[in-house]
Amino acid sequence: MISVNSISKKFGRQEVLKDFTLSFDKGNSYAIMGPNGSGKTTLIKSILGMVLPDSGEILVKGRSIKGKEDYRKDVGYMPQIGRYPQNMKIGQLFSMMKDMRPEIREYDLDLVEAFELEKIKEKTMGTLSGGTTQKVSAALAFLFNPEVLVLDEPTAGLDPIAAETLKSKIRKEREAGKLILITSHILSDLEELTNQAIYIFEGEVFFNDSIESLKEMTSEEKFSPAIAKLMQWTLKKKSTTKVLTHA
């Protein structure tokens, strides 16, 4: 459903994505992992058209997204930190988003209801706590019933009840056959919510397979120690590279 073909991206002299190739298939939920600064958000933003790769191409349903906007209607995005007009009320924000998609008449209000956003629709965005802003972001991501959900650190900042509510919703959508991409540092969330693991290290794909294969390859029964092993391997690779560079 989404193919990322040989994309590279530099910010100044820093190569953040290096000849990056991946594909994401419908009905699967992908854990996108890697240390801070490894390029996860840059990858996600490239798929969303918010970052323009220097080379390579990204295809959604077989069509290049370059210069296109319309594919975005199939993609729901929950950012790590949602930025909204500070003086806008919650209710106005939802109305504005709906007005931007006049062709869509049916909304997925599961999270609007579960988070009781209707009750606080008169509150302005600038006055909300971080967690409430995250609830708004989550509800907006699912609102138009998109085929693809891109969730950047979705449970960060949510209280335990809200986090469980969001996780149940993610599971429900995955069971309905959606494609889900999740970045998170919370391994227990990823284990619960995903079946495919992608590990990015210094802008390169270091691992890309099912979570079952990851466990087999690392000879670990549990997800967390399997990821820890992957991290150790990347560190070894790094020290080996340094030795080679210095030789």
Ligand SMILES: Nc1ncnc2c1ncn2[C@@H]1O[C@H](COP(=O)(O)OP(=O)(O)OP(=O)(O)O)[C@@H](O)[C@H]1O
């Ligand atoms: N707009 C930008 N301008 C300059 N550098 C950037 C920009 N966006 C990202 N970077 C740099 O690119 C690198 C990768 O950033 P990215 O946000 O993709 O990492 P990440 O894997 O999502 O990290 P984290 O786990 O901390 O969220 C970082 O070194 C970051 O500083």
